[in-house]
Structure formats: structure tokens, C-alpha cells
Amino acid sequence: MSATDIGLDLQHVSKDLGGRTIVDDLQLDVRTGELTCLLGPSGCGKTTTLRMIGGFLVPDRGRVLISGQDVTTLSPDKRPTAMVFQNYALWPHMTVFKNVAFGLRLRKLPKAEVKERVEGVLDLVGLTHHVHSYPARISGGEQQRVALARALVLEPKVLLLDEPLSNLDAKLRVRVREDIREIQQRIGITTVFVTHDQDEALSISDRIAVMSGGKVEQYADARSLYREPATTFVAGFVGTMNTYEATVVPGGVALAGDLVVPCGDLSATGDGVWEVGVRPEDVRVSLDDAGAAADVLREVPRGHYKELVLRAGPHELRAFVGSDLPPADRVSISFARALLYRDGVLHRSATPVPAHS
Amino acid sequence: MGKRAHGQTLGVAVMSAIESEGVVLGGLPEAQLPAAPLRPRRAVVRGAAHRIAGVVFIVCLLVFMIGPIAWLALRAFSGLWQYPQLYPKDWTLSGWRQVFNDPNLRHSMRLSFEFAPIVTAASTVICLPAAYAFSRYRFPGRRFLLISLFATNAFPKIGLYISMAGVFYSLNLMGTFLGVVIVQLIGTVVFMTWIPAAAFSAIPRSLEEAARDVGAGPLRVFFRVTFPLAAPAILVAMILSFLASFDEAQGTFLVGVPNYITMPTEMYTLVLNYPEQVAAVFSILLAIPSVVLMAFARKHVMGGRLAEGFQLR
Numbered sequence: 260m261s262a263t264d265i266g267l268d269l270q271h272v273s274k275d276l277g278g279r280t281i282v283d284d285l286q287l288d289v290r291t292g293e294l295t296c297l298l299g300p301s302g303c304g305k306t307t308t309l310r311m312i313g314g315f316l317v318p319d320r321g322r323v324l325i326s327g328q329d330v331t332t333l334s335p336d337k338r339p340t341a342m343v344f345q346n347y348a349l350w351p352h353m354t355v356f357k358n359v360a361f362g363l364r365l366r367k368l369p370k371a372e373v374k375e376r377v378e379g380v381l382d383l384v385g386l387t388h389h390v391h392s393y394p395a396r397i398s399g400g401e402q403q404r405v406a407l408a409r410a411l412v413l414e415p416k417v418l419l420l421d422e423p424l425s426n427l428d429a430k431l432r433v434r435v436r437e438d439i440r441e442i443q444q445r446i447g448i449t450t451v452f453v454t455h456d457q458d459e460a461l462s463i464s465d466r467i468a469v470m471s472g473g474k475v476e477q478y479a480d481a482r483s484l485y486r487e488p489a490t491t492f493v494a495g496f497v498g499t500m501n502t503y504e505a506t507v508v509p510g511g512v513a514l515a516g517d518l519v520v521p522c523g524d525l526s527a528t529g530d531g532v533w534e535v536g537v538r539p540e541d542v543r544v545s546l547d548d549a550g551a552a553a554d555v556l557r558e559v560p561r562g563h564y565k566e567l568v569l570r571a572g573p574h575e576l577r578a579f580v581g582s583d584l585p586p587a588d589r590v591s592i593s594f595a596r597a598l599l600y601r602d603g604v605l606h607r608s609a610t611p612v613p614a615h616s
Numbered sequence: 617m618g619k620r621a622h623g624q625t626l627g628v629a630v631m632s633a634i635e636s637e638g639v640v641l642g643g644l645p646e647a648q649l650p651a652a653p654l655r656p657r658r659a660v661v662r663g664a665a666h667r668i669a670g671v672v673f674i675v676c677l678l679v680f681m682i683g684p685i686a687w688l689a690l691r692a693f694s695g696l697w698q699y700p701q702l703y704p705k706d707w708t709l710s711g712w713r714q715v716f717n718d719p720n721l722r723h724s725m726r727l728s729f730e731f732a733p734i735v736t737a738a739s740t741v742i743c744l745p746a747a748y749a750f751s752r753y754r755f756p757g758r759r760f761l762l763i764s765l766f767a768t769n770a771f772p773k774i775g776l777y778i779s780m781a782g783v784f785y786s787l788n789l790m791g792t793f794l795g796v797v798i799v800q801l802i803g804t805v806v807f808m809t810w811i812p813a814a815a816f817s818a819i820p821r822s823l824e825e826a827a828r829d830v831g832a833g834p835l836r837v838f839f840r841v842t843f844p845l846a847a848p849a850i851l852v853a854m855i856l857s858f859l860a861s862f863d864e865a866q867g868t869f870l871v872g873v874p875n876y877i878t879m880p881t882e883m884y885t886l887v888l889n890y891p892e893q894v895a896a897v898f899s900i901l902l903a904i905p906s907v908v909l910m911a912f913a914r915k916h917v918m919g920g921r922l923a924e925g926f927q928l929r
Binding site (some may be wrong): 302313314315334335336340341342344345346348349350351352362365366409411412 | 638786820822823825826827828829830831832836840841845
């Protein structure tokens with residue numbers, strides 16, 4: 260990858276606020292035209308990171324590069340970034356048109372060009388009416404679009420979105436996030452999207468940086484993030500994961516209470532106690548007695564599948580099974596795939612080790 | 617002295633009359649609430665008693681507040697009017713004629729309308745940056761400074777003025793235009809700092825950041841975003857400053873005499889050396905700016921536009 264392919268590059272960035280290290284030696288690169296999500300619980304440093312990219316905070320250590328150019332100490336008005344704020348931050352004393360046109364007018368563009376570009380971008384975000392309304396008179400979803408239009412009209416190199424959907428209701432949120440993704444792809448703009456909602460992150464990102472304690476735990480596309488979470492934190496934060504302490508035995512894993520569960524793929528192998536993670540859809544449930552015995556505690560219909568809450572020995576686990584599985588009190592379980600963690604970090608051999616050998 | 621007080625408190629009295637009327641009337645239905653269903657007759661009696669008490673209270677309040685103003689208004693148009701008479705026997709405009717024909721009084725009116733706008737403008741220029749700093753920056757001594765602004769209004773002003781006079785003598789400010797402006801400024805500082813500071817604090821910081829983000833420098837952000845949003849509150853502060861300057865008598869008297877005698881300071885002389893009608897006319901003239909500006913503020917500033925703008929947090 261050459262340097263120009265990298266639209267945004269954060270190099271060893273750190274920030275202390277109020278005596279606490281909020282962002283800690285963070286490394287992140289976003290390719291030109293890529294949409295990256297910063298995903299993490301509140302207080303993980305994702306918004307602080309975004310504000311450093313936008314220029315609202317200056318890093319204590321490290322550098323911020325946009326298209327190879329160092330912008331670390333530039334103020335927000337001097338860098339090619341545009342931010343969509345969580346509360347939209349539309350200026351209430353200006354109409355929709357004036358909100359969007361403000362940045363263009365500062366650049367002293369001819370009136371006709373301002374009008375043309377504002378109308379163009381409002382058309383892009385699908386907001387052609389209400390052009391001369393005040394922000395307080397339009398709905399939350401429309402305000403969101405205005406904020407997006409205001410950011411895009413300046414044709415920034417990097418678009419920053421700070422939890423832009425958190426003030427919308429659930430249905431609208433899904434629609435608007437798809438719209439944002441569609442617009443982002445259409446104009447091919449390098450984008451950083453901050454969210455604490457994994458669903459949002461998984462559904463619109465090219466890559467996701469899961470953050471915790473000011474560091475990036477894992478930076479990968481949605482599929483690998485889900486299939487192979489690099490740390491136990493990511494495993495617990497993204498999706499559901501059954502985790503146990505276990506040892507590897509021939510043909511499977513041995514959980515506490517001498518419960519041996521047959522297992523297909525193991526991410527690694529070796530002696531000693533592992534933390535074993537199994538996704539609910541990787542728990543195989545059958546009515547014969549091929550695997551370990553488990554009691555069904557609860558059955559939760561989920562539409563096209565059901566979720567079973569099971570008890571095997573001292574352990575509780577969750578399994579997603581097809582809705583065609585007949586109801587039963589007692590089933591037998593095995594794992595199709597298990598991930599092995601030691602010290603919170605995924606251990607992975609080059610190829611998944613079949614445990615049956 | 618007593619009549620001067622009329623003039624000075626008139627604007628405030630009218631304003632509080634408007635406020636308290638609403639409050640008292642609003643309180644009335646509550647007085648009827650404790651009607652116990654088990655003993656209806658007693659409850660009705662008690663309700664009626666409450667209501668009568670409420671009405672009596674309002675009437676007393678109105679007499680207390682409107683009374684002096686009504687007396688003033690009658691007095692300004694009356695000829696001889698002495699104790700046993702309930703209302704004046706003969707009506708005349710001689711008081712008004714006398715006020716507008718007296719060069720001293722005319723001059724004091726002109727002075728008042730010169731000082732008040734200048735003081736207001738100076739106060740705005742000096743205090744707005746301070747208000748912005750109080751609202752947006754955390755610096756050592758911030759709380760102390762904020763409270764000390766109040767302190768100048770909390771202690772008897774005359775003490776402050778006398779110690780200021782000492783300083784003014786050594787700076788040759790006594791009896792000068794600038795001296796009067798400075799002494800009147802003192803009374804406006806608390807309005808021009810506290811009210812705009814609160815307004816600035818109410819403006820979400822992200823609105824300013826968004827303007828920075830699209831390319832506006834700090835000054836432009838202030839004039840294009842922060843100031844327009846705080847403008848209604850700043851206008852209120854300016855009105856209060858104007859009135860504080862316009863009504864200021866003690867300090868102006870101490871510093872300005874004999875060169876600069878404004879309307880309120882003229883009241884001292886007026887009470888002693890002129891007929892009663894003239895003082896009444898002058899009181900009314902002194903009250904006009906207060907009433908007009910307060911009415912304006914209520915109509916144009918307190919309205920919904922500000923609140924509407926802040927539906928977005």
C-alpha cells in the first residue's frame with residue numbers, strides 16, 4: 260500500500276485529559292474512500308480520537324496525517340475535515356440553506372456557485388424541500404441530513420461522524436445509516452464514524468476499530484471481527500459469546516465439572532487452561548446422545564431461528580438453532596468451532612486444528 | 617428626597633406589578649382547592665373566604681403600587697391641591713410649561729440622554745468580552761471575580777462612591793464627563809456581565825465548533841454564531857444598563873456637580889426649589905424611558921424566538 264492510498268493516518272496518538280490518559284498510543288490508518296467505525300463502550304476514547312482528527316483537540320503525543328500531510332496542530336478551520344456532530348449543531352438562527360451555504364460563503368464563492376452547490380448537496384442527501392425552513396421546524400431525521408449536507412458541501416478529504424444516529428428513533432436509524440453508507444460510497448469519501456452500537460458498525464463499515472481503554476483492541480472488517488475476535492474484550496463486545504475456562508482434550512474441550520464437549524475446529528491447541536469462546540450459532544444441538552448432555556432452561560423464538568438457554572453441568576450457554584428443532588427438555592451438544600484465548604488474546608494456528616485427529 | 621425615590625422606583629414598580637399580578641391571579645384557584653367533599657358547606661364558606669382574601673390582597677397591592685403613580689399623574693396636571701380635597705379642583709399644564717421652559721431642566725434632560733447611551737455602549741464594549749470569558753474559560757479566580765461583581769451592588773453604593781471620589785480627585789476626574797461615565801459604569805457592570813455570560817453558557821459549544829469546522833476563524837464564529845444567538849439576552853442587559861445609568865443619582869451627584877447635572881440629580885434641587893407640580897412632571901418624564909424600554913423588552917425580547925432556537929440542544 261503506498262502512502263497516497265492512506266487517506267487518514269494516526270501515528271502513536273495519545274491524549275491526556277483531566278489527568279487521565281484517554282487515548283493511549285493509538286495507531287489507525289484509513290484508506291482513501293474507506294469507511295471506518297470507531298466502536299467501543301462510552302469512555303473508551305473514540306470521541307476524543309475523532310475530535311483529534313477534526314482538530315478540536317491537539318494530541319499530546321503522536322501525529323495526525325491526512326493524505327500524507329501532517330495536520331496534527333492545525334485548527335479545525337484550517338484542515339480538510341468536516342464533522343457531523345452528535346446533536347447536529349445546526350445554527351438555529353439560519354435557514355437550512357444558510358446553514359449549508361455558510362462555509363461556502365466564508366470562501367467568498369460567487370453567489371450562483373454557492374446556490375448551485377448547496378442545491379446539489381441537498382439533493383444528494385434527499386432534502387429538496389424545507390430549504391428555507393429554520394432547523395427547529397424540521398424533523399430530527401431532516402436535521403441530520405442538513406448536518407450531513409453542511410459537512411459534504413465543502414468536499415472535505417475526511418468526513419467525521421460523531422454518533423450521528425443516536426438521536427433518531429430505531430426505525431429511522433436503520434434507514435439513515437444505509438443512506439449515509441450509500442452517499443459515502445457514491446462520492447467515495449474517507450470517513451470515520453464513531454458509534455457504540457455494534458449493529459451500526461457491523462452493517463455499514465469497511466473496517467471497524469474496536470476500542471477499549473484508549474487503545475485499538477482490533478481493527479478488521481466486520482466478518483473477521485465477528486468470526487475471529489482478537490481479544491476476549493472484542494469477543495464479549497461484538498455479538499454474543501459463550502466463554503469458559505477449559506482444557507483441550509482429544510476430540511474436544513473439557514470444561515470444569517469434567518464436562519467434555521466434542522468440538523470441530525479449534526483455533527489453536529496446547530496444554531494448560533484456556534479461555535474458550537464459542538458463538539451461539541457454533542453450538543450444535545441434537546436430540547441423540549452424540550455429545551455432552553444439557554438441559555433446556557428456556558427457549559426464545561427469534562423469528563427464523565430460536566435461541567436456547569442451556570445448562571450443561573455447572574455451565575450455562577446460549578445456542579442459536581433452526582426453528583425446526585422440536586422442543587425438548589434434554590439435548591446433546593457439541594461445538595462446531597471454538598476460539599482459544601490466553602491472557603485475553605486469541606491464539607490461532609495458521610490453519611484451524613481439527614480436534615478429531 | 618421622597619419624590620426622587622418615586623421617579624427612580626417607578627419603572628421597577630410597574631414591572632413588578634406586571635409580574636406579581638400574574639403570580640397572584642395564578643395562585644387563586646389553588647386557594648379553592650382544599651374543598652373537602654365530606655363537609656361541603658364549610659368548604660364552600662372557606663373557599664369563598666379564601667377568594668375574598670385573595671381579592672383584598674390584590675386590591676391592596678394595586679393601591680400600594682399604582683397609588684403613588686396615580687397621585688403623580690394627577691399632581692402633574694393639577695393646580696392647587698391640598699389635604700382635605702379628594703381630587704384636584706383645577707387643572708393646568710403650568711407644571712409642564714415650566715419644565716420645558718427652564719433651561720436648567722432642559723439641559724439636564726439632554727445630559728441624561730447623552731450619558732445613558734454612552735455608558736451603555738462603553739459597558740457593552742468592556743463587559744461583553746468579560747462575560748464571554750466567564751462563560752467559556754475556566755481560569756483561576758473566576759468565581760471570586762464573578763462574586764466580586766455582585767459585591768459592588770451588594771454594599772451601600774455611597775460608601776463606594778466616596779472612596780472613588782478620593783481616587784477621582786487625584787486623577788482630576790471630579791466634575792468631568794469621563795468621571796461621570798465611569799461612576800455610572802459601576803452600576804451597569806453586574807448586568808452587562810452576568811446576563812450575557814448566562815446567555816453565552818446556554819449556547820451549546822458544538823454550534824461554535826461547527827462554525828470553526830466549516831472554516832470560520834474565532835472572531836467570525838463569535839460575530840456570526842455566538843453573538844446573534846446571545847443577542848436577545850444582550851439586549852436585555854443593555855436595557856437594564858441604560859436604565860441603571862439613566863436613574864443613577866448618588867454617584868453622578870458626587871462626581872458631576874456642578875458641571876454635569878442629569879435628570880435624577882436635578883430631582884434633589886427640584887424637590888426643594890420648585891413647585892410640587894414641576895417635581896411631579898419631572899418624575900413622570902424620568903419614568904418614561906423605564907416604562908417604554910420594559911414594555912419593549914417584554915414584547916420583543918422575552919418572546920419565543922430564543923427558546924425556539926434552542927430546541928436543538
